Each structure stands twice: as structure tokens, then as C-alpha cells.
Amino acid sequence: MNLSDPVESIKGVGEQTLKKLNKLNIYTVEDLLYHFPREYEDRSTVRKISEIEYNEVNTIIAKIGMLPQNIKKGRQILTKVNLRDDSGSLFAVWFGQPYLKKQFQLNETYLFSGKVTYKYGQIQMESPDYEKVIEDKNIFTRRIIPLYPSTYKLSQKIIRQLIHNALEETQNQLIEFLPLWIRKKYQLADYNYAINNIHFPESDHSYFVARNRLVFEELFLLQLGLMSIKKQMEQERKGFAFKPISELEDFIRGLPFELTKAQQRVVDEIKEDMSSDKVMNRLVQGDVGSGKTIIAAIALFIAVKNNYQGVMMAPTEVLATQHYQGLMPILEQFNIKTGLLTGSLTKKQKENILKQIAEGDIDIVFGTHALIQENVAFKSLGLVITDEQHRFGVRQRTILSDKGNNPDVLIMTATPIPRTLALILYGDLDISIIDELPPGRQKIDTYSVDSSYRHRVYQFIKKELMSGRQAYIICPMVEESDEQELQSVLSYTEKIKHEFEGYHISYLHGKMKPKEKQKIMEGFLNGEIHILVSTTVIEVGVNVPNATIMLIENAERFGLAQLHQLRGRVGRGKFKSYCILITDSKSKVTMERMKVMKKTNNGFEISETDLQIRGPGEFFGTRQHGLPDLKIANLYKDISVLKKAQEACLEALNMDPYLEREEHKLLKNKVNQLINEKIKDLSL
Numbered sequence: 001m002n003l004s005d006p007v008e009s010i011k012g013v014g015e016q017t018l019k020k021l022n023k024l025n026i027y028t029v030e031d032l033l034y035h036f037p038r039e040y041e042d043r044s045t046v047r048k049i050s051e052i053e054y055n056e057v058n059t060i061i062a063k064i065g066m067l068p069q070n071i072k073k074g075r076q077i078l079t080k081v082n083l084r085d086d087s088g089s090l091f092a093v094w095f096g097q098p099y100l101k102k103q104f105q106l107n108e109t110y111l112f113s114g115k116v117t118y119k120y121g122q123i124q125m126e127s128p129d130y131e132k133v134i135e136d137k138n139i140f141t142r143r144i145i146p147l148y149p150s151t152y153k154l155s156q157k158i159i160r161q162l163i164h165n166a167l168e169e170t171q172n173q174l175i176e177f178l179p180l181w182i183r184k185k186y187q188l189a190d191y192n193y194a195i196n197n198i199h200f201p202e203s204d205h206s207y208f209v210a211r212n213r214l215v216f217e218e219l220f221l222l223q224l225g226l227m228s229i230k231k232q233m234e235q236e237r238k239g240f241a242f243k244p245i246s247e248l249e250d251f252i253r254g255l256p257f258e259l260t261k262a263q264q265r266v267v268d269e270i271k272e273d274m275s276s277d278k279v280m281n282r283l284v285q286g287d288v289g290s291g292k293t294i295i296a297a298i299a300l301f302i303a304v305k306n307n308y309q310g311v312m313m314a315p316t317e318v319l320a321t322q323h324y325q326g327l328m329p330i331l332e333q334f335n336i337k338t339g340l341l342t343g344s345l346t347k348k349q350k351e352n353i354l355k356q357i358a359e360g361d362i363d364i365v366f367g368t369h370a371l372i373q374e375n376v377a378f379k380s381l382g383l384v385i386t387d388e389q390h391r392f393g394v395r396q397r398t399i400l401s402d403k404g405n406n407p408d409v410l411i412m413t414a415t416p417i418p419r420t421l422a423l424i425l426y427g428d429l430d431i432s433i434i435d436e437l438p439p440g441r442q443k444i445d446t447y448s449v450d451s452s453y454r455h456r457v458y459q460f461i462k463k464e465l466m467s468g469r470q471a472y473i474i475c476p477m478v479e480e481s482d483e484q485e486l487q488s489v490l491s492y493t494e495k496i497k498h499e500f501e502g503y504h505i506s507y508l509h510g511k512m513k514p515k516e517k518q519k520i521m522e523g524f525l526n527g528e529i530h531i532l533v534s535t536t537v538i539e540v541g542v543n544v545p546n547a548t549i550m551l552i553e554n555a556e557r558f559g560l561a562q563l564h565q566l567r568g569r570v571g572r573g574k575f576k577s578y579c580i581l582i583t584d585s586k587s588k589v590t591m592e593r594m595k596v597m598k599k600t601n602n603g604f605e606i607s608e609t610d611l612q613i614r615g616p617g618e619f620f621g622t623r624q625h626g627l628p629d630l631k632i633a634n635l636y637k638d639i640s641v642l643k644k645a646q647e648a649c650l651e652a653l654n655m656d657p658y659l660e661r662e663e664h665k666l667l668k669n670k671v672n673q674l675i676n677e678k679i680k681d682l683s684l
């Protein structure tokens with residue numbers, strides 16, 4: 001039997017079972033064998049009834065002492081079975097499964113495993129798992145038993161049996177694809193051993209060894225897949241070798257500030273990429289407010305002065321406009337023509353700008369995803385920049401790149417991710433990190449209070465407004481709902497009007513038309529609006545240095561990374577800034593988040609803690625960050641295995657860049673399979 005055989009070739013998979021398996025995304029033998037247990041139950045110790053531990057899962061072997069009974073308890077049926085061994089007796093009980101009554105024969109012997117409690121003067125085993133004892137034939141007796149995650153109407157028992165059948169039928173025929181040198185160096189178990197022992201571990205140790213191999217395998221293949229894509233792209237595609245531009249020095253000198261050391265380093269990395277004929281594929285990661293925009297401007301400057309066009313795509317119209325308005329004046333001083341292309345332009349405006357782009361009259365276009373539409377054609381596109389790229393997918397990025405002839409690509413993100421993880425998320429890119437904030441930035445003082453402090457907080461906001469500053473107030477929802485007492489943007493704005501008489505308050509939310517949003521943002525930017533009540537649409541990238549207060553209502557509703565992003569909207573200029581988190585939640589997770597927010601302003605530190613509190617799945621928001629569903633690895637717990645897998649990956653590609661050696665042949669097949677099935681569709 002091969003791993004790629006359909007799952008119905010396994011004994012026991014009939015039509016109905018097949019349907020259920022398909023619902024679990026199990027189509028092949030491989031899918032079934034990679035449906036790993038969620039946890040295990042140790043049934044290797046069988047206890048006598050007299051030795052039972054209360055409130056724990058116990059495994060016993062016992063005879064049916066009396067005929068099973070179904071008893072009506074309120075609306076439910078309780079099935080009660082008396083079990084005996086030579087040391088005593090107890091009752092096994094199940095609710096709502098009256099058919100169980102017929103499952104047991106008097107005086108026959110079964111194995112039972114379940115939690116034992118002492119209730120109503122009786123010893124009870126609650127809803128135990130059971131199996132008839134047939135000497136020498138019991139698969140699930142006296143051993144560590146797997147418990148599977150979602151089983152979609154397939155009982156643990158059935159799924160366990162199917163996997164057992166699959167293992168029997170493929171018994172030790174799985175072909176090892178990890179080369180021997182890797183298995184030796186990293187002390188990894190053999191493939192067959194690992195697959196067998198992840199389902200039916202012989203001991204704790206064999207489970208550990210099996211899991212270690214499978215975690216390594218998963219992370220190694222993923223990393224290798226990503227790096228292979230990168231290599232392939234570098235090989236296949238030759239880009240432009242941009243010439244150094246002497247005017248660049250004047251441009252940088254003309255900026256109202258000096259670049260930080262970190263910015264300078266990243267600029268150097270970009271310059272080097274751009275001057276080589278390899279296509280640049282670089283991710284610039286910088287904490288909130290670290291100054292990524294100007295780096296984009298410098299790269300665009302180099303491209304344009306080499307007679308190519310550049311494009312910068314942002315996830316929202318507000319951000320695209322902000323980039324355009326912020327950079328246009330400094331670029332125009334150097335005779336660079338800029339334009340803005342968004343969805344809300346009139347037909348005429350759009351036609352006009354499209355024409356200018358196509359004829360090369362515009363050097364740099366800023367815009368939203370309107371840029372990737374078919375009718376957008378460039379005369380000579382040399383550089384593509386996407387901002388906050390986790391909101392765009394690989395495909396969108398590729399469509400934009402395809403508008404030029406292998407243009408260089410720069411991607412900016414403000415989501416701080418520990419480097420090892422960044423490598424697995426963005427393994428197809430080179431990574432630059434801005435790990436320094438511009439000088440003079442003061443720590444944003446952060447407080448967390450309950451709603452009884454709201455009035456005092458308002459007084460504090462008033463004080464800031466009186467000294468000419470502005471404030472953000474974030475609410476989680478747009479409209480008030482009956483079910484949840486969440487502060488909603490519309491009613492909140494109404495409520496505080498009275499409190500802040502004489503000040504101009506406006507609101508912003510995702511359901512507004514781009515034009516309306518734009519108008520509000522402009523009003524806030526030029527200081528006409530004093531308080532902006534908003535949902536999280538404000539979260540990324542907005543830059544209003546005069547705003548110094550960020551008040552977040554229902555702070556428990558936001559994750560740490562999001563709170564950090566929101567807080568990053570203040571403290572962007574020379575004024576001391578504050579973030580006030582209001583929450584009445586006393587949950588442990590919320591308290592911990594608040595503690596971290598108060599303690600640090602550092603995004604990388606926050607993301608590490610977030611990982612610990614929430615685990616990587618939620619932290620990354622799988623879909624948003626393009627992380628594939630990992631079947632067994634846990635990016636937080638398995639970080640040391642991840643590092644080894646990355647090291648092995650580099651070593652493999654160094655010695656055999658295209659995995660052409662005989663010993664890497666099977667590995668290459670596996671990687672290609674992964675690339676085709678999974679990686680290509682990720683929104684990296």
C-alpha cells in the first residue's frame with residue numbers, strides 16, 4: 001500500500017465512513033496517518049477495583065456482574081452496568097446512550113477506562129471507553145491509547161481502529177525520505193517508527209522520539225519549500241541592476257531628520273539588493289513608528305533616478321493617501337512626478353492617471369489594491385513596494401510584479417515577529433529589521449483602569465486637548481448591539497459630545513465610504529478634529545504626530561499585537577504620549593495582557609509574550625499571516641526544533657542547492673508535493 005492510495009483502500013472504510021473522513025480532509029492513506037492524536041490516555045496500568053484512584057482516569061478489567069439497566073433520569077436515560085473483579089465492584093454509567101444496554105453480556109470480561117468518582121454513595125466510572133477482552137487480540141488494552149482531535153461523528157474507537165488498520169497494512173513499508181545524514185546529525189527516529197509510535201506509543205519515551213521526528217520533519221519541509229521557492233525565483237528571474245545615484249545623498253540630507261542607524265543599515269541592504277541583477281525580494285520589518293515610510297521613499301528614489309517607475313501599494317485608502325501626501329512634496333523637489341490611484345477616484349480622474357502611468361508621465365504611483373487591476377499598465381515598472389503586506393496575498397503581490405519585467409520587490413510590515421518565526425513565515429524573502437526608534441521618542445505611558453475611572457480619564461484627555469493635542473478613542477464595534485454591552489462608535493460619539501463641549505469630535509469605522517473616511521482623516525491630520533472615535537480601522541500605519549492620547553475601551557477584546565499597533569498611533573512626534581486601557585474584565589489573559597502593555601513599549605518583546613499567552617495559531621491568525629496549518633509542530637513550544645530544522649535546511653541547500661543528489665531525491669519529491677499542495681496558496 002502506498003501513502004498516496006485513497007483512504008477507502010483501508011479495511012473498514014465504507015461509504016459512510018469515507019464521507020466522514022472526507023469532512024476531516026482525509027482523502028489518502030497519508031492524510032489518515034497524519035491525523036495525529038490530540039492527547040493520550042495511559043492504559044498501560046490496569047488496576048484492581050479495590051486500588052482505584054478517585055477523580056482520575058482508571059483502567060480496569062472486569063466482568064459484567066448484573067444485567068445492564070436503563071434508568072430514566074429527568075429527560076435523559078442513564079445506562080448503568082455493574083462491573084466486578086475479584087477485589088470489588090463498581091458501576092459504569094453513561095447518559096443518553098440507551099443502546100449501550102445491549103452491548104454487554106453477563107459474565108463476559110471487558111476492559112473499561114474512564115474517570116472514577118464517588119457519588120451518591122456509589123463508586124462510578126463515568127462514560128468509560130470499553131473493549132471486549134479477547135486474549136492476545138486486544139489492540140487497545142494495557143497500553144497508551146491515542147485520543148484524536150475533531151472526529152466528525154467518527155467515534156474515537158472507530159478512528160483508532162482505522163488508523164490501526166492503516167498502520168497494519170502499511171506496516172514498515174513507508175519509505176524514508178529524510179536523508180541519513182540529517183537523521184544521524186539530528187538524531188531523528190526512522191519514519192516507520194515515528195508514525196507507529198505517534199499513534200500507539202510503546203512508552204512515554206517512544207512518543208517523545210516519534211513526535212520529535214515528526215515536528216522536525218514538518219518544519220524542515222516547510223522551510224525547505226519556502227527556501228526552494230526563493231532560490232528558484234532568484235535563478236529563473238534576472239532583475240534590473242540599478243546604478244548608484246549620487247543625488248541620493250542630497251535627497252537624504254534634505255530630509256527633516258537624520259536616519260537612525262537601523263534605518264541606515266536597512267537602506268544599505270536595499271541598495272545592495274537593487275544594484276545587483278538578482279530580483280530583490282526583501283521584507284522590512286519595523287516596530288510601530290520606527291520609520292519605514294522614508295525607507296520606501298529612498299528605494300523609490302533610486303528606481304526613478306534609474307529611469308524606472310515605482311509603485312507603492314497600501315492596504316487602505318487612508319494609508320495610501322497618507323503615503324502620497326507625505327512623500328509627494330519631498331519627491332517633487334527632485335522632479336519626481338507622483339500620483340495616487342484608489343477606488344474612489346471618478347472615472348475621468350482614473351482614466352487620466354492610468355494614461356499617465358502607461359505613458360511614463362508619472363514616476364511613482366501610490367495606491368490601494370486598485371493598482372492590481374488589469375487596466376493598470378506601466379511603461380517601465382522597476383520597483384514594487386507593498387506596505388503591511390500580510391493583508392495582501394502572494395497572488396496580489398505577483399499580479400503587481402507581473403506588470404513589470406521582474407521588478408524588485410520590497411515588503412513592509414509593522415508586525416514584529418521573532419526572527420526564527422519570521423524565517424518560517426517569510427522564508428521566501430530576505431529580511432531586514434529596523435530595531436530602533438527615531439531619537440527623542442518618549443515612552444508612551446500606559447495605564448489600565450476599570451470603567452469607574454472613565455470620568456477621570458476624560459478630565460485627563462481635556463487637559464491634553466487644552467494644550468493643543470489630539471486624542472483617539474477606540475471602541476470595538478460600530479453599532480450598539482443588545483447582547484453585548486460594548487461601547488460602539490456611533491453611540492459613544494453621541495455620549496461624549498456633552499462631556500467635551502466646545503471640541504470637535506468625529507468618528508470613523510470600516511463601513512464608511514472611503515471618501516468619507518478620507519475626509520475625516522484629513523480633518524484629524526490638520527487638527528480640525530480634536531477627538532477621533534474609531535474602530536480598529538485606525539490600527540495600521542496612520543501617522544498623526546500631534547495626537548498624544550489613545551484611549552481604548554473594552555481593551556479585553558483586543559489581542560496584544562493589536563493593542564500595541566493601536567497604541568503605536570500615538571507617541572509619533574516630540575510630545576509625551578499616553579495610552580489608557582479601560583476594561584472591567586478580570587480574566588487572567590486580560591490581566592496578563594494589561595501587565596505586558598504597561599511594562600513595555602517594545603513590539604518584539606510584546607509579540608514574544610503574546611505567543612506565550614495565546615499560542616502561535618491565534619497570534620498569527622493563521623489566515624491573516626499565511627501560516628499553514630501545522631499538524632504537529634507548535635511554533636512556540638518547538639522553537640528549538642525549528643532552529644535545528646532551519647540549520648539543516650541551510651546545510652542541505654548549501655551542499656546540494658537543487659536537491660539533485662541521489663540521497664535527496666525522495667526529499668525533493670516531498671518538498672515539491674508540499675509546494676504544490678500548500679505553499680503556493682499561502683498569503684505570504
Ligand SMILES: Nc1ncnc2c1ncn2[C@@H]1O[C@H](COP(=O)(O)OP(=O)(O)OP(=O)(O)O)[C@@H](O)[C@H]1O
Nearest residue numbers: 257258259260288289290291292293414438541543
Ligand atoms: N530618523 C528619524 N528621525 C526622526 N523622525 C523620524 C525618523 N524616521 C521617521 N521619522 C518620523 O517618525 C514618524 C513615523 O514614521 P513612519 O510613519 O514611517 O513609521 P512606520 O514605521 O511606518 O510606523 P507604523 O508601522 O506605525 O506606521 C513619522 O512622522 C516620520 O516622519
